[in-house]
Amino acid sequence: MCGIAGLFTRDPQAQIDASVLTRMRDAMVHRGPDGAGLWADSGVGLSHRRLSIIDVEGSPQPMHSADGRAVIVFNGEIYNYRALREELGELGHRFRTQGDTEVILAAWREWGVQCLHRLDGMFAFAIYDRQTRQLFLARDRFGVKPLFTVVLPDGTFAFASELKGLLAHPQVGRRIDPLAIEDFFAWGYVPDHRSMIAGVEKLPAGHYRLIEHGKAPSAPVEWYDISFADRHTLGEHDEGDAIRGRLRDAVSSRMVSDVPIGAFLSGGVDSSTVVALMAGLASQPVTTCSIGFDVAELDETAHARLIARQFSTDHHERIVDxxxxxxxxxxxxxFDEPFADASALPTVEVCALARQHVTVALSGDGADEAFAGYRRHVFHAAEERARGALPAGLRRAAFGPLAALYPKADWAPRPLRAKSTLRALALSGDEAYARALCVMAPDARSAIFSKAMTRELGGYRAEQPLIDLMRNAPARNGLDRAQYADLKFWLPGDILTKVDRTSMAVSLEAREPLLDHRLVEFAAGLPHNRxxxxMEGKFAMKRAMEGTLPGEILYRAKQGFVLPIAQWFRGELKDAARAAARSETLLDTGxxxxxALSRMAEDHISGRRDRARELWQLLMLDRSMSLLGNTA
Incomplete structure (x- = not known):
């Protein structure tokens, strides 16, 4: 795992300032503490920070192809590099290293852009072709590895693995995009179609770009998409065998490493599945790491210990308070950009714990999106059945007024929150799912924004890109569209961003076997009722793991990896909640x-309403703005 950065000038004869490129690279030293490299020529410069995982002593970057035509910087891992290396060797390619970086170069030389379909892994890379003088940038299928880009005032195209790498360049501005603020308060993060800094972009997951001297940078081109349009017709036994086989292959491929490897273990279905399969494949006890909380109803360490005992792992724990x-x-x-998924704090703690024992850790991320494991999927599926039974006009006329009249009950379990259900049924499935994903609904966001901010937004609403994504999804029904949106929007923007930044912050490589594209594609073809x-989500995967995992793990109520911030903001941290609502940094933006912000804090502290997630958003925005400096 690594950090990459580069500069590509509009003028092909322009000289690269190596000191600036070095600053960009070294702003991300945490991504690669084991080595650094830089290569520059007229019009182009590439730089790299290395965390050594495969071919520890070899494979320095930037790396040149055997024929000298191409130069690459690469962040990630290619899990099938050995098979590709053998195939490419039969086609006449010769290799000087034992790593996967050189395999990418050879694959690109052999197949061009189509090499992307041959790569099984997580990656963001840039290849400079010294013959055509083109820069080729690509990102993996689901966006496990990040890539930020910007066009500088002088026309130079710059890229880096993290925003802080771009911000190390003196020509990158600090002007905040107001639409990113709307997005952030809707989702709790800045999604991949937006950046906090105006002018900065993120290369979307499953996309590539070709950049040429003297021309405006081309738009990203999609090379991979997931489809829910087809269905399997397997019986339950064959389906279980197919799932288990794909799970086993995915875990096995991600256990290839020249350094110590372990796993995160929450005690949920997904991480327990990964640990169970690792234990069956490993020749020695698997190292597992868990985080617990000082609030009993949110603590899962007992379940993690159950799995650790069953599979005889070398288990380690830490409590967050x-x-x-x-x-x-x-x-x-x-994170650079504001990021208000509160599970980021325990995630960075479990990464730090894991780094004390291993250099690579496997996670359980991706299965909820692929197999419909979130509670919102179960509710959405039920709501979609109701929508199918009643015309849209009738639903709007009947359920809209009822939702307005029904009292809000934040304290109640989700099935008893009739106001939320009635409001959802009055909307289309796409609109309702977008609302279900929101931290703050449109009316709640409008209530905290000033009139000047409302004018600046110009009618933009953060939900619309997600609604459009669902409406255009290659899908058959509402559940398909919801999962498609999760894989394309929520997963790269929230889950994968969280894991990448927190793991890289402590120089740990995190791998996501449950995001193996063959496994995800198979899950996308499962019938709706599998x-x-x-009221049971992730049904087919749970059935497939029966006999391997105990029922109390497979079928207990899903418990998210979340901080007990609601309790903290009414107790030890209530002063921090008030301070966030009164922040001069935030209020000075206008x-x-x-x-409205003060009322939000007092409503929560008094217990009148649960506003913990919104207060956490304010807090994270306040701290991020202080780091970014300029808010104009």
Whole structure:
């Protein structure tokens, strides 16, 4: 795992300032503490920070192809590089190293852009072709590895693995995009179609770009998409065999490493599945790491210990409590952009714990999106059945007024929150799912924004890109469209961003076997009732793991990896909640209604309403803005 950065000038004869490129590279030293490299020629410069995982002593970057035509910088891992190396060797390619970087170069020389379809892995890379003088950038199928880009005022195209790498360049501005603020308060993160800094872009997952001297940078080209349009017709026994086989292959391929490897273990279905399969493949006990909480109803360490005992792992634990709140500034620095998924704090703690014992850790991320494992999938599937039974006009006329009249009940379990259900049924499935994903609904966001901010947004609503994505999805029904949106929008913007930044912050490589594209593609073809059966999500995967995992792990209520921030903001951290709502940094932007922010804090502290997630958003935005500096 590594960090990459580069510069590509509009003028092919322009000289690259190596000192600037070095600053960009070394702003990401945490991504690669084991080595650094830089190569520059007229019009182009590439740089690299290395975390050594495969071919530890070899494979320095930037790396040149055997014929000298191409130069690459690469962040990630190619899991099938040995098979590709053998195939390419039979086609006449010769290799000087034992790593996967050189295999990418050879694959590109052999197949051009189509090499992307041959690569099984997580990656973001840039290849410079010295003959055509083109720069080729690509990102993996689901966006496990990040890539930020910007066109500088002088026309230079710059890229880096993290925003902080771009911000190390003196020509990159600090002007905040107001649409990113709307997006952030809707989702709790800045999604991949937006950046906090105006002018900065993120190469979308499953896309590539070709950049040429003297021309405006071309738009990203999609090379991979997931489809829910087809269905399998397997019986339950064959289906279980197919799932188990793909799970085993995915885990096995991601256990290839020249350094110590372990796993995150929460005690949920997904991480327990990964650990169970690792234990069956490993010749020695698997190293597992878990995080617990000081609030009993959110703590899963007992379930993690159950799995650790069953599979005889070398198990390690750490407890997160309010005292760790003093690390919030470091958390903001890790993400650059504001990131308000509160599970980021325990995630960085479990990464730090894992790094004390291993260099690579396997996670359980991706299965909920692929197999419909979130509770929102179960509710959405039920709501879609109701929508199918009633005309849209009738639903709007009947359920809209009822939702307006029904009292709000944040304290109640989700099935008893009739206001949310009635409101959802009055909307289309796409609109309702977008609302279900939101941290703050449109009316709640409007209530905290100033009139000036509302004018600046010009009618933009953060939900619309997700709604459009669902409406155009290659899908058969509402559940398909919801999962498609999760894989294309939520997963890269929230889950994978969280894991990449927190793991890289401690120089740990995290791998996601449950995002193996063959496994995800198989899951996308499962019949609706094999993903959600009644009120049980992730049904086919759970059935496939029966006999391997105990029932109390497979069929217990899903428990998210979340901080007990609601309790903390009414207790030890209530002063921090008030401070966030009164932040001069935020109020000086002119984006917010000061009275509305104060009411939000007091409503939560008094117990009148649960506003913990919104307060966490304010807090993370405040800290991120302080780091970014200019808010104009």
């Amino acid at each position: 309010p005292a760790m709140f003093d690390r919030i500034d470091r958390l903001a620095r890790i 993903r959600v059966s009644g 984006w917010f209604d000061a009275d």
